[in-house]
Amino acid sequence: MAKTAATNTGFPGVEARGNSIRVFFMFKRDRYSYTLRLEPTRNNVKHADRLRSAALVALRNGTYNEADFFPHARSAASMAPGKRVSDLCERYKPLKAVDITPETQERYETALNICVTTLGGNRMVDSLLPEDIQKLRVDLIATRAVSTVNHYLATFSGFLYWCESNNYCRELGKHCVRFTKSIKDPDPLLYEEYLALIEKGCLHPIDKAAVTVAVYTGLRPGELCALAAEDVAPDFSRITVRRSITQSVTFKVPKTKKERTVLLQPPAREAMKVLVADAETRKAADLTVWLNRHESRIDHVRVLLSPKTQARKAIVNDYFVPSAWNTKWGNLVRRAGIRARPAYQTRHTFACWNLTARGNLAFIANQMGHKDYSMLVEVYGRWIDTESSRELERIWEGMQNMAQITPKLHQKVIEESVSC
Structure with a gap:
């Protein structure tokens, strides 16, 4: 069966195909293509062009959600494995699990799920900016203890470094900076x-x-x-x-x-x-x-x-x-x-x-x-007693003993060398 020929509409990235409209665009080497079940009238073509422009803006801002713009169509590129944060995270979990205990795995997955949900699982990982990771830190610390947030950030940074090593994104892991945690003094028993x-x-x-x-x-x-x-x-x-x-x-x-x-x-x-x-x-x-x-x-x-x-x-x-x-x-x-x-x-x-x-x-x-x-x-x-007079006396006694022993050792060495 022959394919329906595309007709130029005069709008870049918008084509008329039979009784429907095809919208396509490129972003960071990925091609997005959607078919809208709309008659290719002048008003519908203009509507498709506006959708395309708005989708590109959202992609650049890192807020793109396909369902908001094209609820009845799906892009093969945008749904490819490893493109969304949530998809990548699901691929990462079993790879990480082989190196940790089941108990640790449970804690890791909880941390990853919270970070992905807070950041936005539908977002494209290669569209994330350092600002997004900084915003994640702000959102996490707003309702959690420092120790908890630092555990989440440490776990999520491991995921981001994995993404970097597989060329899914660049230099995001280093922005998962942990918060300074005050060290509480021990409270020993008297x-x-x-x-x-x-x-x-x-x-x-x-x-x-x-x-x-x-x-x-x-x-x-x-x-x-x-x-x-x-x-x-x-x-x-x-x-x-x-x-x-x-x-x-x-x-x-x-x-x-x-x-x-x-x-x-x-x-x-x-x-x-x-x-x-x-x-x-x-x-x-x-x-x-x-x-x-x-x-x-x-x-x-x-x-x-x-x-x-x-x-x-x-x-x-x-x-x-x-x-x-x-x-x-x-x-x-x-x-x-x-x-x-x-x-x-x-x-x-x-x-x-x-x-x-x-x-x-x-x-x-x-x-x-x-x-x-x-x-x-x-x-x-x-x-730790660093100013004890007893310690000073002990050191001085040792130095005096060393001063007395050193000449004797020196003389012994001389005598042995002469005898040889």
């Missing part, structure tokens, strides 16, 4: 508060032992809840942190992806004996510990903290998750009559107490699972 917590707040020996271990090891809540009897040295001198537990009762490797050894101070040793004795009354279970999204291992262990130890209900969970531990911690704090703090402050307490006691920074950082001690300096700076 020793008197710790004693009140142990003596008044904790009515059960297991609670006393758990709080003592938390304060004297600096474990993260997820690490504490996943600690097992098999992770404790036979002489109770140390523990090996091998896993953590998430809110969805999923076991995974620690935050740094590496095991670490934590040496136990005397209070923690005694507390660990109580926890291990309780754990030995339970049978070991096979825990699936995820190393990454695709690999896991099986740990046959007895977890130290179990909700069943003090359970009043017939049916309870097998393991504590961070939120359950936070709830228990809140009850202990209220009963002790001390100022409320999140359970994570036990980790800060460990760091601050060790720093106040003039512990070695590298050692403390290693015990806490940090890559280096820069985090300690940044977060716990005011607990």
